[in-house]
Amino acid sequence: MIDRASVVVVGGGIVGSAIAFNLLKMGMKNVCVIERSYVSSGSTGRCAGGIRQQWSSSMNVKLAMRSVKLFEQFEKEVGMNIEYYQGGYLLLAYTDSESDDFVKNVKMQKSQGLDVDILTKHEIKEKFPFINVEGVKLGSWCKSDGHANPQIANIAYAIAIRKMGGEFITHTTVTGIDVQNGQIVGVQTDNGYIHTNTVIDAAGFESPKIGEMVGITIPVYGERHQILVTEAVNHFLDPLVINFNHNYYVRQTRHGSLIMGQGDVNPAPGEDIGNTIEFLEEMSEKMVRDFPIIKNVHIVRQWSGAYDMSPDAQPIIDESKSVSRFIYATGFSGHGFMLAPAVGEAVAEMIIYGRTVTTDISNLKMDRFAIGIEREHNVV
Amino acid sequence: MKEYDAIVIGGGPAGMSAASVLGDHVKTLILDENDALGGQLVKQTHKFFGDHAHYASKRGFEIAKELTDEIYKKPVDISTASTVIGIYPQNTVAYVKDGREELVRYKKLLIATGAMERQLPFINSDLPGVYGAGAIQTLMNQYGIFPGKRFLIIGSGNIGLILAYQLAQTGAEVRMIVEALDKVGGYEVHANKVKRLGIPILLKHTIVKAMGDESVQGVVIAEVDDKFGVIPGTEKEIVVDTICVSVGLIPLTELAEQAKCKIEYIPELGGYVPVRDERMHTTNSDVFVAGDLSSIEEATTAIIEGKLAAMQIVKDLTKTDLGKEISDELKTLDIFRSGPKSFKIRKGLEKMGIKVPEIEVPKLFQTPIENAKSKLHAVIECTEEIPCNSCESSCKFDAIKVGENINTPPIFDPSKCTGCAVCVTACPGLAIFMEKLDESPNATIGIPYEFLPLPKFNEKMWGMDKEGNYVCDLTVKRVVKNPNKTNIVYVELPKEFVDDVRHVRYPKKESPFVCRCEEVTLDQIEKIIDSGITDFEEIKRMTRITMGPCGGKNCKMITLGIISRKTGIPISKLSHGTSRPPVKPTEFSAFLRGDEK
Ligand SMILES: Cc1cc2nc3c(=O)[nH]c(=O)nc-3n(C[C@H](O)[C@H](O)[C@H](O)COP(=O)(O)OP(=O)(O)OC[C@H]3O[C@@H](n4cnc5c(N)ncnc54)[C@H](O)[C@@H]3O)c2cc1C
Numbered sequence: 001m002i003d004r005a006s007v008v009v010v011g012g013g014i015v016g017s018a019i020a021f022n023l024l025k026m027g028m029k030n031v032c033v034i035e036r037s038y039v040s041s042g043s044t045g046r047c048a049g050g051i052r053q054q055w056s057s058s059m060n061v062k063l064a065m066r067s068v069k070l071f072e073q074f075e076k077e078v079g080m081n082i083e084y085y086q087g088g089y090l091l092l093a094y095t096d097s098e099s100d101d102f103v104k105n106v107k108m109q110k111s112q113g114l115d116v117d118i119l120t121k122h123e124i125k126e127k128f129p130f131i132n133v134e135g136v137k138l139g140s141w142c143k144s145d146g147h148a149n150p151q152i153a154n155i156a157y158a159i160a161i162r163k164m165g166g167e168f169i170t171h172t173t174v175t176g177i178d179v180q181n182g183q184i185v186g187v188q189t190d191n192g193y194i195h196t197n198t199v200i201d202a203a204g205f206e207s208p209k210i211g212e213m214v215g216i217t218i219p220v221y222g223e224r225h226q227i228l229v230t231e232a233v234n235h236f237l238d239p240l241v242i243n244f245n246h247n248y249y250v251r252q253t254r255h256g257s258l259i260m261g262q263g264d265v266n267p268a269p270g271e272d273i274g275n276t277i278e279f280l281e282e283m284s285e286k287m288v289r290d291f292p293i294i295k296n297v298h299i300v301r302q303w304s305g306a307y308d309m310s311p312d313a314q315p316i317i318d319e320s321k322s323v324s325r326f327i328y329a330t331g332f333s334g335h336g337f338m339l340a341p342a343v344g345e346a347v348a349e350m351i352i353y354g355r356t357v358t359t360d361i362s363n364l365k366m367d368r369f370a371i372g373i374e375r376e377h378n379v380v
Numbered sequence: 381m382k383e384y385d386a387i388v389i390g391g392g393p394a395g396m397s398a399a400s401v402l403g404d405h406v407k408t409l410i411l412d413e414n415d416a417l418g419g420q421l422v423k424q425t426h427k428f429f430g431d432h433a434h435y436a437s438k439r440g441f442e443i444a445k446e447l448t449d450e451i452y453k454k455p456v457d458i459s460t461a462s463t464v465i466g467i468y469p470q471n472t473v474a475y476v477k478d479g480r481e482e483l484v485r486y487k488k489l490l491i492a493t494g495a496m497e498r499q500l501p502f503i504n505s506d507l508p509g510v511y512g513a514g515a516i517q518t519l520m521n522q523y524g525i526f527p528g529k530r531f532l533i534i535g536s537g538n539i540g541l542i543l544a545y546q547l548a549q550t551g552a553e554v555r556m557i558v559e560a561l562d563k564v565g566g567y568e569v570h571a572n573k574v575k576r577l578g579i580p581i582l583l584k585h586t587i588v589k590a591m592g593d594e595s596v597q598g599v600v601i602a603e604v605d606d607k608f609g610v611i612p613g614t615e616k617e618i619v620v621d622t623i624c625v626s627v628g629l630i631p632l633t634e635l636a637e638q639a640k641c642k643i644e645y646i647p648e649l650g651g652y653v654p655v656r657d658e659r660m661h662t663t664n665s666d667v668f669v670a671g672d673l674s675s676i677e678e679a680t681t682a683i684i685e686g687k688l689a690a691m692q693i694v695k696d697l698t699k700t701d702l703g704k705e706i707s708d709e710l711k712t713l714d715i716f717r718s719g720p721k722s723f724k725i726r727k728g729l730e731k732m733g734i735k736v737p738e739i740e741v742p743k744l745f746q747t748p749i750e751n752a753k754s755k756l757h758a759v760i761e762c763t764e765e766i767p768c769n770s771c772e773s774s775c776k777f778d779a780i781k782v783g784e785n786i787n788t789p790p791i792f793d794p795s796k797c798t799g800c801a802v803c804v805t806a807c808p809g810l811a812i813f814m815e816k817l818d819e820s821p822n823a824t825i826g827i828p829y830e831f832l833p834l835p836k837f838n839e840k841m842w843g844m845d846k847e848g849n850y851v852c853d854l855t856v857k858r859v860v861k862n863p864n865k866t867n868i869v870y871v872e873l874p875k876e877f878v879d880d881v882r883h884v885r886y887p888k889k890e891s892p893f894v895c896r897c898e899e900v901t902l903d904q905i906e907k908i909i910d911s912g913i914t915d916f917e918e919i920k921r922m923t924r925i926t927m928g929p930c931g932g933k934n935c936k937m938i939t940l941g942i943i944s945r946k947t948g949i950p951i952s953k954l955s956h957g958t959s960r961p962p963v964k965p966t967e968f969s970a971f972l973r974g975d976e977k
């Protein structure tokens with residue numbers, strides 16, 4: 001193993017990998033990613049792969065739009081087909097207050113330059129005749145939203161990082177960070193010591209543990225989310241459909257299988273990522289009601305993963321005030337995959353230029369929690 | 381007009397064994413339409429299962445030769461190329477030889493004309509390229525002519541299975557066997573021989589039509605419901621140039637009818653069959669029947685029935701006391717027919733008024749073979765109750781026991797096994813393998829091999845599993861040639877796969893599928909590993925291996941084997957992923973509670 005690096009990224013999930021990739025792309029040398037297990041062993045390996053731009057805060061919309069630009073170029077830039085498909089996102093509203101929110105959001109999103117529309121119940125029925133629209137008030141529809149395969153994207157980054165001369169070390173755990181006088185001097189792993197002055201904490205829901213190593217508190221916690229996949233069926237579902245009211249999302253992969261999940265009704269504590277039979281029952285009930293055609297489709301596998309939740313369900317991306325060049329990118333709260341390319345770019349810019357250049361992410365700084373926070377509404 | 385004490389029509393195993401007995405006692409003539417005696421046997425290149433005392437584990441054409449040689453030693457008149465065209469009053473048989481009619485008289489007549497292939501109606505079944513199984517065997521095994529390159533076989537009885545195997549031996553591609561029933565008709569060991577070559581057996585499927593203008597260019601197959609009706613929407617096209625129909629045999633009863641024997645419809649015995657008693661006597665006091673004509677069965681039963689009929693004829697004509705011999709043969713027949721596979725025959729015979737004693741097939745239990753692991757020993761994979769005892773008879777060391785009831789599956793005593801492997805070459809089902817598992821990470825297995833060219837020392841081959849899927853690469857360590865052409869190829873392979881590999885083949889140009897559900901090839905996996913992705917979980921995410929409906933039951937171990945081979949890390953040290961529910965794909969509807977309302 002190498003013993004010196006200009007940057008050590010802790011965590012080889014999609015976020016850490018995207019950061020390392022962008023650092024290398026911007027010309028930085030000796031970039032090193034340390035991953036405790038295999039590539040995509042964390043939340044990224046359990047992720048549904050949805051990529052949307054319809055958010056309730058304008059800065060989130062901007063960041064997501066930048067990500068979509070980068071996903072569109074992913075195959076060319078990173079070098080692998082990641083099953084990216086822009087089939088749109090359809091959000092369904094069932095109550096008046098939800099409808100009001102959607103209308104307000106769409107207005108704001110349009111002002112950011114996003115091609116997004118409100119669909120009436122009738123229009124939804126026309127466009128997606130297989131959806132049972134009983135009770136639907138309206139929908140919000142953005143056709144450039146879509147989805148991709150997060151696991152392949154993660155591995156694609158890893159391969160690219162190695163090709164570009166970076167180190168991507170798997171099956172190695174960061175166990176400590178050496179700090180002297182507020183400066184980082186090195187990273188201890190169970191496989192050896194690496195001298196460095198810059199550490200990026202991209203350890204997902206375990207990022208607080210890395211924070212503790214340098215004495216800072218990161219208000220992120222894990223929350224179990226369950227998910228399932230079916231056998232492959234003929235393509236019928238273009239968009240990813242989100243139903244906040246019935247609490248689910250569903251998409252169809254390029255391979256044909258349906259991937260769907262919900263916010264856990266009985267959340268288990270942070271690191272428990274077991275499966276429950278209730279999940280299958282709850283999902284079957286509502287999915288068959290809203291999508292009657294899938295009644296006899298077979299469920300092939302269920303699994304679960306942790307969302308890295310922050311108090312306002314928005315990412316926390318910042319450099320520590322107390323330890324210089326300790327940067328964290330965490331708290332993605334169930335949408336870290338879709339933001340990763342843009343976040344990778346922004347964080348790389350922070351490290352190389354000292355500030356973001358392409359996209360402003362100042363709303364994601366830690367100090368917002370001191371000021372008082374507005375929670376992102378649009379999460380499942 | 382020449383007169384004989386006994387005339388036998390049909391020179392198959394039934395007719396020949398009868399003529400052989402008759403010749404010792406009375407003036408006998410045997411007639412057969414073919415140029416040589418042997419009946420069905422001459423077309424058969426596979427080893428017959430059955431009773432060792434009745435030629436089992438010899439190949440069909442060899443049995444024919446032995447029976448023929450025996451007959452030629454006896455004072456029997458043999459007239460081949462003689463087609464019987466009718467039975468006439470005053471016990472007259474008319475036959476045509478060399479384009480001329482001949483007439484002969486008998487005191488007693490044995491008809492052993494065997495059976496013909498059943499036809500199957502489907503659209504375009506008259507296209508060139510549609511054959512019966514027998515026709516293909518005749519062309520291929522007797523004349524060395526190959527009717528096509530890509531075959532579809534209809535029917536999974538023993539004949540269809542054996543034909544598929546013989547075609548594969550010639551290098552032809554057998555796309556699949558389709559079977560309308562929900563289970564394979566033939567013996568399990570024969571089905572296994574075919575499956576491990578990678579030939580799928582599609583149950584609950586039938587042919588809808590043949591396609592092509594001048595000759596067969598493809599078929600449409602479809603799934604059938606419980607009443608054998610085609611389920612609309614399940615039709616599939618398959619590209620083949622030859623269709624082989626093997627859906628059973630029908631007894632050739634015309635001559636028996638003309639001889640005024642009563643004929644009855646008993647589907648369990650094959651359709652219309654002559655009514656006869658236990659000793660093969662028909663309703664005409666001068667006429668006997670034997671073999672497939674009396675019930676579609678096996679060579680062994682045909683031989684015994686032929687003998688029985690012959691002894692009864694001798695008894696009737698000469699008053700020789702053959703009581704003991706007859707009851708011995710009857711007992712052998714009863715035991716032979718006591719297995720589950722003879723259920724239909726027993727039922728059919730009962731309909732005819734022949735009592736078949738209930739004989740239970742003893743249930744013997746195989747003790748675990750732990751203590752034999754480190755030495756080379758046999759592994760017997762024959763658990764179905766079929767009438768066969770070739771293995772028991774082949775073992776000089778008393779390590780294999782079938783016992784008095786030939787339907788009992790063999791029991792193996794590893795402590796007596798010397799590793800001589802004679803049983804491997806004797807087993808007609810190719811269901812015996814050799815195995816040696818010691819401390820080393822590699823194991824040795826010996827596989828019966830009936831293909832050409834024979835592998836050579838140190839050659840690299842692919843190990844294939846029971847379904848014909850690729851398992852691992854392996855190395856040939858020894859090839860033992862055997863005069864009966866069942867050679868044994870000993871190979872070395874990672875010990876994790878000793879229970880999986882049941883066939884070896886030369887590597888193909890196209891990469892083999894490691895995962896059939898998701899169609900992932902060996903090549904794809906190797907390329908990913910070469911790109912630096914060496915974790916099972918990463919490879920899984922990249923290729924979808926183990927992510928299909930079967931949950932990776934087969935391909936997981938195989939993938940680990942590939943990773944181990946490429947990285948040098950032993951399989952036991954590799955991480956192997958997590959099993960996630962549901963273990964079997966389950967419909968959403970299964971979880972609906974309020975559905976009934
Ligand atoms: C069921 C489910 C569905 C989701 N669906 C979506 C979706 O549709 N769209 C979307 O955008 N997002 C979705 N997400 C969220 C998304 O998966 C995450 O936000 C994203 O993967 C976070 O990436 P990450 O790299 O920060 O974290 P991770 O992928 O968890 O990576 C962190 C890595 O750090 C490693 N690590 C931890 N501690 C150490 C240490 N001490 N030393 C070394 N390495 C360490 C871990 O092994 C892990 O691999 C979903 C998540 C779940 C669970």
Ligand SMILES: Cc1cc2nc3c(=O)[nH]c(=O)nc-3n(C[C@H](O)[C@H](O)[C@H](O)COP(=O)(O)OP(=O)(O)OC[C@H]3O[C@@H](n4cnc5c(N)ncnc54)[C@H](O)[C@@H]3O)c2cc1C
Nearest residue numbers: 390392393394413419420428429464494671672678679680
């Ligand atoms: C592919 C295949 C595999 C088999 N495998 C086995 C096996 O492994 N073990 C086993 O025990 N059995 C096996 N059998 C079955 C076995 O071959 C038959 O049960 C057996 O041959 C029947 O003997 P038979 O004498 O009744 O009839 P056949 O062997 O059919 O002989 C009848 C003879 O009568 C002749 N004949 C018919 N009509 C006339 C006529 N009018 N004039 C003159 N001659 C006539 C026919 O040409 C033929 O030569 C197999 C059969 C097939 C087709």
